[in-house]
Amino acid sequence: MNNLVPLPRIALGLMLGATCSMTLAATSEEKIASAMSAAPPSISATATIMDWPANMGDKMAELRPGSSGWTCLPDMPATSGNDPMCLDAVWMDWAHAWMNKLPHTNKAMGFGYMLQGGSPESNTDPYATEPTASNEWISEPLPHLMILVPDAAMLEGLPTDHTNGGPWVMWQGTPYVHIMAPMPAYQP
Numbered sequence: 001m002n003n004l005v006p007l008p009r010i011a012l013g014l015m016l017g018a019t020c021s022m023t024l025a026a027t028s029e030e031k032i033a034s035a036m037s038a039a040p041p042s043i044s045a046t047a048t049i050m051d052w053p054a055n056m057g058d059k060m061a062e063l064r065p066g067s068s069g070w071t072c073l074p075d076m077p078a079t080s081g082n083d084p085m086c087l088d089a090v091w092m093d094w095a096h097a098w099m100n101k102l103p104h105t106n107k108a109m110g111f112g113y114m115l116q117g118g119s120p121e122s123n124t125d126p127y128a129t130e131p132t133a134s135n136e137w138i139s140e141p142l143p144h145l146m147i148l149v150p151d152a153a154m155l156e157g158l159p160t161d162h163t164n165g166g167p168w169v170m171w172q173g174t175p176y177v178h179i180m181a182p183m184p185a186y187q188p
Contacts, residue, residue, distance in 0.1 A: 026074075032063050034074035037188045039086035039113035047072040047086055081119030081141055087112040090148055097175065098126060104175040110148035115186035117141045123162045126176045138162055143186065147179040155179070 026034075031051055036044040048066030050073055053059060060073075072086040087095065090110025097104035118141035122128035131137030149155060155177060160169045167181040 028063050031074040033188065034084045035063070035072035035086070036084075037116055037186055038072055038084035039070070039115060040186065043068070043070055043086050043113060044072050046070070049073075052076055075116070079119040082116040083114060083118045083141075084116055085112060085114045091146065094148055094176065094178075101127075106148045106150050108150055110146075112146040113144075113183075114141075114146065115143045115183055117143050117185070123160070123168075123170055124172070126171045126174055136162065143183045145181040145183050147181060149179070152177055 028051075032049050035049045036047075038044065039047070046066050046068035047070035048062065049064040050060040050071055051063050052073065053061075069089055070086050071092060073084060075082050075084045088111050090106060090108050091112040094104060094106065094110060096102075120131075120137065120139045120141060122131075123136035123138055125135045128135045128137075131139070155169050155172070158167070158169045158179070160172050162168050162170070162180070165182075167179055169177060170180045171177050
């Protein structure tokens with residue numbers, strides 16, 4: 001699992017050529033603590049903890065082996081928000097497709113946690129890097145659970161408004177559509 005691909009919100013900076021490296025002051029223990037803060041302990045305690053690569057295309061370094069099939073990553077220093085995450089295998093497959101702009105069809109339900117929030121992003125455009133008049137920019141990301149479904153038709157009738165106070169469908173009409181479900185912030 002050393003070649004895992006990160007999720008879009010924080011990987012976008014890498015795709016645009018930004019260099020990603022943790023500050024020298026961040027120890028392995030601090031990175032592990034950051035990664036574990038993305039999900040409840042029932043998920044993060046047995047997850048594999050990976051570190052962000054210094055450069056796009058490099059392999060991720062394993063900070064701690066896991067046994068559950070979940071992968072957690074610490075806050076990405078190339079982004080403005082606090083965006084550690086924990087992802088299941090379905091989300092890791094989705095992330096690979098997103099980062100490489102490949103067509104994607106989910107084969108099963110998938111779950112990912114970002115209980116520290118995230119970074120500003122578009123609700124409609126998976127590759128937007130700044131707000132526009134039409135991309136429904138989310139400037140104050142909130143802690144959330146991300147859900148993938150095996151058939152996009154299952155999302156019909158669900159709200160797409162991120163200000164509705166509850167779950168919503170993000171990136172509707174793209175191969176990267178998913179449900180965002182607001183959650184309480186996790187305080188480790």
